Amino acid sequence: MIALVDCNNFYVSCERVFQPQLEGRPVVVLSNNDGCLISRSDEAKALGFAMGEPYHLARPRLQQHGVHVFSSNYALYGDMSRRVLRVLSEFTPEVDVYSIDEAFLNLSGMQYCADAGLDAYAQAIRNTVQEHVGIPTAVGVAPTKTLAKLANRLARRQPPTQRVLVLATEEQRWAALSQTAIADVWGIGRRYAPKLMGAGVQTAADLAEASESWVRRHLGGVVGVRLWRELRGQICLDFDPAELAAEPGQPTPGRHSVTCTRSFGQPQRSFAALSEAVATFTSQAAEKLRRHGLAAHVLTVLLGTDKYAPGSGPRTHTAVVTLPTATSDTGELIGVALQKLRQLVRPGTAYHRAGVTLSGLEPAGQAQLSMFGHSAEQLQQRQQLMARLDALNARFGRGTVRHAATGAGDKLWRGRRNMMSALYTTDWQQLWAVRS
DNA sequence: TCTGGGGTCCTAGGACCC
DNA sequence: TCTGGGGTCCTAGGACCC
Numbered sequence: 001m002i003a004l005v006d007c008n009n010f011y012v013s014c015e016r017v018f019q020p021q022l023e024g025r026p027v028v029v030l031s032n033n034d035g036c037l038i039s040r041s042d043e044a045k046a047l048g049f050a051m052g053e054p055y056h057l058a059r060p061r062l063q064q065h066g067v068h069v070f071s072s073n074y075a076l077y078g079d080m081s082r083r084v085l086r087v088l089s090e091f092t093p094e095v096d097v098y099s100i101d102e103a104f105l106n107l108s109g110m111q112y113c114a115d116a117g118l119d120a121y122a123q124a125i126r127n128t129v130q131e132h133v134g135i136p137t138a139v140g141v142a143p144t145k146t147l148a149k150l151a152n153r154l155a156r157r158q159p160p161t162q163r164v165l166v167l168a169t170e171e172q173r174w175a176a177l178s179q180t181a182i183a184d185v186w187g188i189g190r191r192y193a194p195k196l197m198g199a200g201v202q203t204a205a206d207l208a209e210a211s212e213s214w215v216r217r218h219l220g221g222v223v224g225v226r227l228w229r230e231l232r233g234q235i236c237l238d239f240d241p242a243e244l245a246a247e248p249g250q251p252t253p254g255r256h257s258v259t260c261t262r263s264f265g266q267p268q269r270s271f272a273a274l275s276e277a278v279a280t281f282t283s284q285a286a287e288k289l290r291r292h293g294l295a296a297h298v299l300t301v302l303l304g305t306d307k308y309a310p311g312s313g314p315r316t317h318t319a320v321v322t323l324p325t326a327t328s329d330t331g332e333l334i335g336v337a338l339q340k341l342r343q344l345v346r347p348g349t350a351y352h353r354a355g356v357t358l359s360g361l362e363p364a365g366q367a368q369l370s371m372f373g374h375s376a377e378q379l380q381q382r383q384q385l386m387a388r389l390d391a392l393n394a395r396f397g398r399g400t401v402r403h404a405a406t407g408a409g410d411k412l413w414r415g416r417r418n419m420m421s422a423l424y425t426t427d428w429q430q431l432w433a434v435r436s
Numbered sequence: 437t438c439t440g441g442g443g444t445c446c447t448a449g450g451a452c453c454c
Numbered sequence: 455t456c457t458g459g460g461g462t463c464c465t466a467g468g469a470c471c472c
């Protein structure tokens with residue numbers, strides 16, 4: 001059996017751990033650049049605030065209702081996520097991390113679990129995360145990932161302290177399928193939902209009862225058939241516990257790309273500003289690569305114009321380079337990225353967004369030659385340089401030591417985050433103070 | 437004035453090549 | 455009337471997820 005543990009309203013919950021007076025009050029957290037609402041407390045949902053709503057449109061109503069608003073604080077959320085995962089890994093060695101606030105747990109073969117009963121075990125997971133980290137969760141348990149997602153969704157209807165649902169029998173599975181609207185099934189999005197409803201498929205049960213050939217024809221071929229089988233209890237989605245098992249710096253299998261993109265605080269026209277941004281994103285992506293013990297063969301530079309402006313024409317412009325050898329060296333990658341950027345930029349165009357994707361990933365350390373023709377000795381020196389740079393930045397904070405091309409900091413292209421909470425858990429200067 | 441970011445997988449047309 | 459075909463690379467975009 002597979003359990004899905006989901007921290008609902010995770011970012012809001014993280015803020016509440018350090019500001020408990022916000023318990024029971026409406027709270028929202030904004031996306032990067034203070035753009036959209038991406039996490040909402042139950043109270044904020046009840047007031048009608050929608051996922052993804054633009055902040056500048058919601059602001060008057062947020063003020064009117066006295067909603068507490070936070071810019072996103074990813075250093076805090078990432079650290080809290082690691083704490084949750086540490087607790088989960090005490091319940092099973094096989095944890096498949098799906099996102100910052102969700103993980104699948106393989107409970108098959110857990111003797112304690114069999115002894116205590118699935119329901120009690122799932123409840124214990126929920127209670128322990130709450131006690132040790134202070135983050136509320138819901139737990140759904142079922143034979144497949146898709147059914148575990150479905151169980152998790154239904155579990156959230158329970159009162160906060162009982163958000164656990166196990167689908168062990170055929171009766172329980174069918175009852176759950178019948179109670180789930182087709183639009184709420186994992187893998188059915190805004191395009192397929194209306195199409196299926198038009199064909200008379202209103203619930204997950206209706207879909208599970210359809211024929212395989214019908215599903216293949218109307219639901220994106222093999223992807224739809226996989227979903228249909230999972231709903232019927234047949235495992236089609238791999239359980240991949242590699243992410244948590246890997247030591248930091250060891251190669252992480254399963255990952256195909258690393259991206260860093262940002263919208264600008266203001267549209268940018270100058271090559272100087274764009275190149276600072278691209279150099280900064282490249283160095284952040286390269287850091288992530290090294291953290292995962294990977295090197296990249298392919299680099300893509302992206303520039304985006306105003307995607308909300310009327311009119312046609314491409315909104316994103318990309319340029320791809322295939323590197324002669326895979327690398328995770330920030331300096332080498334910045335050099336290549338800026339060269340491509342120069343080809344991509346059209347003078348006078350206002351860009352709203354830029355980014356870098358590193359793909360064609362392979363475990364680091366396989367390359368014997370540098371793309372710039374460095375000797376083996378020079379290559380080793382550069383790798384040591386990167387290791388020291390990462391160590392310094394880990395100790396003294398991101399960007400303490402960086403390449404000159406990333407600029408002096410505090411530039412107009414950087415986004416807004418005007419309402420960020422403190423780095424309670426990752427900065428000595430901002431530790432949470434408890435006064436007696 | 438102000439509309440996120442990071443992933444995966446798939447499709448389609450044009451350029452180019454043999 | 456008839457105007458190869460198959461492969462790759464490149465760019466762009468659609469669909470889904472969190």
